[in-house]
Amino acid sequence: MCGACGVLRSGPEWLEEGPERSAGARLAERQKRIRIVNHLLRPTGTKLTESAGRLVLSSLTGRTRVIDDLAHVWLGAAEIGRRPVDPLDEAFIGDAGVAQ
Amino acid sequence: MIGRADERIPVIVISGFLGAGKTTLLGRMLSGAGGKRTAVIINEFGEISLDHLLVQNVQGSCLVLKNGCICCVIRADLRQAIRDLIDMRDGPDGPLFDRIVIETTGLADPDPIAQTLTSDPMLVRQVRFSRVITVVDALHGALQIETEDACLNQIAMADQIVLTKTDLADREQITAIASRLTSINPAASIIDAREWDGTWPELLKEASSSIEEAMTRTRLLSSRLSAFRPASDSEALDVWRHRSGIGSFHIRCTEEIDWTVFAVWLSALVHHYGDRILRIKGLLFAPGRSGAIAIHVVRYHIHEPVHLEEWPDIDRSTKIVFIVRGLDSVAVQRSFLAIVCGSMSPSTLGNPLGDSSRLAAQEGP
Numbered sequence: 037m038c039g040a041c042g043v044l045r046s047g048p049e050w051l052e053e054g055p056e057r058s059a060g061a062r063l064a065e066r067q068k069r070i071r072i073v074n075h076l077l078r079p080t081g082t083k084l085t086e087s088a089g090r091l092v093l094s095s096l097t098g099r100t101r102v103i104d105d106l107a108h109v110w111l112g113a114a115e116i117g118r119r120p121v122d123p124l125d126e127a128f129i130g131d132a133g134v135a136q
Numbered sequence: 137m138i139g140r141a142d143e144r145i146p147v148i149v150i151s152g153f154l155g156a157g158k159t160t161l162l163g164r165m166l167s168g169a170g171g172k173r174t175a176v177i178i179n180e181f182g183e184i185s186l187d188h189l190l191v192q193n194v195q196g197s198c199l200v201l202k203n204g205c206i207c208c209v210i211r212a213d214l215r216q217a218i219r220d221l222i223d224m225r226d227g228p229d230g231p232l233f234d235r236i237v238i239e240t241t242g243l244a245d246p247d248p249i250a251q252t253l254t255s256d257p258m259l260v261r262q263v264r265f266s267r268v269i270t271v272v273d274a275l276h277g278a279l280q281i282e283t284e285d286a287c288l289n290q291i292a293m294a295d296q297i298v299l300t301k302t303d304l305a306d307r308e309q310i311t312a313i314a315s316r317l318t319s320i321n322p323a324a325s326i327i328d329a330r331e332w333d334g335t336w337p338e339l340l341k342e343a344s345s346s347i348e349e350a351m352t353r354t355r356l357l358s359s360r361l362s363a364f365r366p367a368s369d370s371e372a373l374d375v376w377r378h379r380s381g382i383g384s385f386h387i388r389c390t391e392e393i394d395w396t397v398f399a400v401w402l403s404a405l406v407h408h409y410g411d412r413i414l415r416i417k418g419l420l421f422a423p424g425r426s427g428a429i430a431i432h433v434v435r436y437h438i439h440e441p442v443h444l445e446e447w448p449d450i451d452r453s454t455k456i457v458f459i460v461r462g463l464d465s466v467a468v469q470r471s472f473l474a475i476v477c478g479s480m481s482p483s484t485l486g487n488p489l490g491d492s493s494r495l496a497a498q499e500g501p
Contacts, residue, residue, distance in 0.1 A: 043399040065396070072400045076475070106400065110407040123404040124467040129474040 043069060043106060073109055079127040080117030084109060142440070144264040145222070147236045147253055152271030153280050153287040154242030157300035161271055161329065162239050168334035175221045175233040177214070179241050214238070214249065215256055222262055236263065243286050246270070246293040247414065247435065254437035265434065270294035270324075274305040277313050281320070291317060292382050292414050292459050293434075294324040302328050322384055323417040323457040381462040382414070387472055390453040392423045394476070401475045402431070402438065405468070410436030412463040418456030419444075431456070 066086075073084050081096045084103065091103040093112040101112035114120035122128055152158045165171050218236065225231060240246065246268045253265035270290045273280070277299075280287040291297065297317055302310055310328075317326055398420060406413060416433035420441075427444035458468060 043396055043403075069396055069400070072397055076400065076404055106403045107407055110404055120408065121404050122408050123401055123475060124409070124464065124471050129471050 073106070076121055076123065076128060077109070077113055077117070078130075079125075080113040080119055080121060082113045082117040142264055144262060145234070145236055146266035147218070147238060147263045148266045149246050149249055149268045150237060150239045150271065151244065151246045151268055151290040151293070152240075152242065153273065153277075153284060153290065156242065156271040156273040156277070157298075157329065158239050158242070158271050161269075161298055161300070162237065164332075164334050165237070165336065168336065170336040173232055173234045175225075175231065175236045177217050177221070177236065177238045179214075179239065179244065214252060215259060218259060218263060235266070245286055245289045247289060250293065250434050251436075254434060265437075267295035268293045269296045269298060271298050271300055271329075272313065272317060274299050274302045274310050274313050276301075278309075278316060281316060288320065288382060289414075291320050291324075292384075292461075294321055297321070297324050297326045298329050298332065299326060300329045302330055320382065320384065321415075321459055322386065323415060323459065382459070383461075383463075383465065384457065384459045385465040385469075386455060386457045387469055388453055388455050389421070389472075389477060391421075391477065393420050393454050395420065395422045395429065397478075398422075398476050401472070402433070405471070406433055406436055406438055409463055412461050413458070414461060415459040416456060419447075419454065420456075421452050421454045428452075 070084055070086060070091075077083060077093075082093050084091060084093050086092075093101045093103050093109060093116065095116040096118075097116075099116040101108075101116060103109055103112060110121050150158050150162055152161075162176070166174060166176070221233075221236060225233060238249065240249065250265055250268065253259055253263060268290075270293070272287075272291065277287070281291065299310070299314065299317075305313075314326055317324070402416075406416075413433060413435060416431065418431045419428040420431060422429055425443065427446045430442040430444060432439040432442075456472075458465070460468075
């Protein structure tokens with residue numbers, strides 16, 4: 037699995053882009069992935085942030101979950117958010133698509 | 137594929153309704169080229185096992201699971217059987233094998249077997265769920281599809297369908313059953329058992345060719361059926377969905393797809409709706425790549441994406457086939473458009489079921 041496909045990988049490396057790219061490009065890709073995830077998370081009232089190399093999912097009420105991989109994001113949102121992530125629900129589809 | 141090779145043992149599931157010819161196919165597979173280094177697990181429903189006596193060339197690496205069906209009551213036995221085989225192989229003078237073939241009972245649903253193979257923490261480290269080969273009787277298959285949900289599930293889960301008893305059926309019967317199979321599972325390739333030369337590669341075709349063939353068949357089928365489609369797409373959904381709720385549809389998009397957006401969307405979709413997703417197969421048109429990215433989903437499990445070095449033909453577009461049970465195809469298409477194609481120009485975001493040159497979605501059965 038290459039870095040680009042690694043977004044589906046288990047473990048924290050799902051945010052990593054392939055090593056062939058520059059450090060700046062990898063950082064940009066990493067931020068982009070977090071931004072895309074956060075776009076989908078908006079209706080749940082949760083947000084994914086990176087702090088000191090750790091990914092943390094936080095709710096509006098201050099509850100948090102340390103996140104390992106992408107599947108863990110959806111699980112965490114269902115636990116501490118207002119609602120689970122449902123990509124077929126109008127609230128998640130929105131009208132503007134994902135901001136990249 | 138880019139990245140290190142997957143060294144886990146591939147597991148192939150042979151499925152098919154009672155009397156369809158699974159054991160005959162297995163016998164041909166084992167006696168053909170490449171069949172020697174194969175371990176076999178045979179599941180029989182009754183107390184007296186016969187099938188393993190009919191299969192030659194197994195030579196000590198054949199286990200029989202009887203008194204129950206591995207898709208339900210003895211699923212733990214399947215786990216243990218695979219573990220036993222691997223222990224045997226790793227032991228002194230153990231049998232050498234490169235793959236494991238599971239022949240299910242005629243009543244088994246391959247879906248829970250696939251779930252066991254893809255979700256059991258011990259198994260996923262040692263074996264890789266490879267594919268489902270479903271045997272369908274050309275003579276009786278049409279009736280079995282209508283009356284037996286197990287038969288329908290077996291077809292819906294197939295990567296490869298082997299049509300048997302075609303020497304006993306007339307041309308009209310063969311055409312009718314082939315068309316029915318294609319409408320249920322447009323992502324599976326179909327071969328006539330008479331025309332199969334006994335080699336494994338024919339049964340283990342790469343997903344890309346299957347998808348391409350399936351897309352062609354789906355387009356042809358859709359064209360043939362278009363005259364009968366109601367004017368309203370929402371009505372069409374009910375017409376072409378099987379009574380059991382199983383249905384298929386595909387999404388096609390000619391614009392490049394941002395892989396990261398797609399992967400996040402697919403992950404969320406599979407996480408929330410994995411219980412309704414039998415299979416997803418697709419080719420992704422992603423920027424900066426010479427070939428397509430092939431994706432393959434079984435229920436909650438997303439297989440590792442495969443990078444193809446080149447496109448199978450000049451049609452460079454994203455094509456994704458969904459085989460689902462009780463999942464709203466229009467909602468999936470709308471979600472795909474809004475989230476994955478959200479960055480595209482407004483003209484792309486038209487009627488998701490319309491005849492757009494850039495994006496087309498088509499219902500199966």
